Amino acid sequence: MPTGHIMMAMSLDGFVARTDHRLDWLEKQPTEEEDHGFAAFQDSVDVIVMGSGSYRTVRGFGAWPYTKPVVVLSRTMTAAEIPDHLRDKVEVSDLAPEDLMKSFDARGFNRVYVDGGAIIRSFLKAGLVEDMRITLVPILIGEGIRIFGETEGDVDLELVSVNSFPSGLVDLDYRLKAA
Numbered sequence: 001m002p003t004g005h006i007m008m009a010m011s012l013d014g015f016v017a018r019t020d021h022r023l024d025w026l027e028k029q030p031t032e033e034e035d036h037g038f039a040a041f042q043d044s045v046d047v048i049v050m051g052s053g054s055y056r057t058v059r060g061f062g063a064w065p066y067t068k069p070v071v072v073l074s075r076t077m078t079a080a081e082i083p084d085h086l087r088d089k090v091e092v093s094d095l096a097p098e099d100l101m102k103s104f105d106a107r108g109f110n111r112v113y114v115d116g117g118a119i120i121r122s123f124l125k126a127g128l129v130e131d132m133r134i135t136l137v138p139i140l141i142g143e144g145i146r147i148f149g150e151t152e153g154d155v156d157l158e159l160v161s162v163n164s165f166p167s168g169l170v171d172l173d174y175r176l177k178a179a
Contacts, residue, residue, distance in 0.1 A: 002104045004049075004114040004123045006132035007041045008147055009169075015144030016117050021057045025141050034165045036135055042068065046109040049100065049123075052077040053145070054116035055090070064089060073100065073119055097126040117145045124148075124155060131160070131175045138168035 009026055010016055017023055048066055050058070052074040058065065070090045072082075079092045093100055104112060114123045123129050134147070156177040163171040 002046075002101050002110050002112050003130040004101075004112050004128045005041075005045060006114050006120055006129060006134070007038065008115070008120070008132070009135040009137050010147050011137050011139050011141045011144070013140045013142065014146050014148070015141050016147045017053075017057065017145045018141065019144055021053045021145070023057065025139050026137060028139075034167055034169070036165075036169070036171055037133070041113070041133070042066070045111045045113040047071060047104060047107075048113040048115060049073055049119060051116040051119045054119070068113070071100065073097075073122075097123050097128055101128055117147050117149070120147060121149050121151075125152065129176055131173070132157075134172045134174070136170045136172065 008016055011025060018025070045068060048068055048070045050070065050072060052072055055070070055072045055074075055077075064086060066089065072090060072092045073095070074092060075094050077092050079087075082090050082092065093103075095103065101112065112128075114120055114129060120129070157174040158177050160173040160175050161171075162173075165171075
């Protein structure tokens with residue numbers, strides 16, 4: 001079965017985006033000369049799963065940033081909403097996380113980048129996340145979309161490493177403990 005992996009930036013008060021999905025607070029951070037391992041992480045995964053909000057945010061960046069296949073997990077979005085130039089790169093699915101991972105297994109995908117607050121929460125709930133890198137950004141934005149919400153129980157994590165950077169960002173690498 002494929003494994004889920006998370007790499008997300010989060011404001012110090014726990015948000016991954018503003019309520020309207022904007023990331024302007026993240027774009028202000030002076031990190032050009034810091035290597036947080038995003039390129040290496042991208043190289044390590046076979047496919048990316050994100051929600052429709054994350055997809056629309058990424059589309060707003062201009063050029064499509066991903067070389068790996070992207071699956072937008074949504075109950076409301078349709079394939080007709082994917083522009084022609086992305087049709088060979090992006091697909092839409094309404095499968096439950098468990099069923100999506102089974103379909104990835106059938107397609108030969110082993111490592112799945114799980115992206116976006118609601119999608120991360122659904123994969124955590126299903127027990128489909130192996131590890132995560134959370135980058136804490138030294139800013140308080142007050143409100144927004146949380147990376148983690150309510151859980152049905154504790155999610156135990158093992159701290160693997162901590163790396164701090166001159167910009168004030170801190171990378172926290174966790175492995176999920178077996179239940």
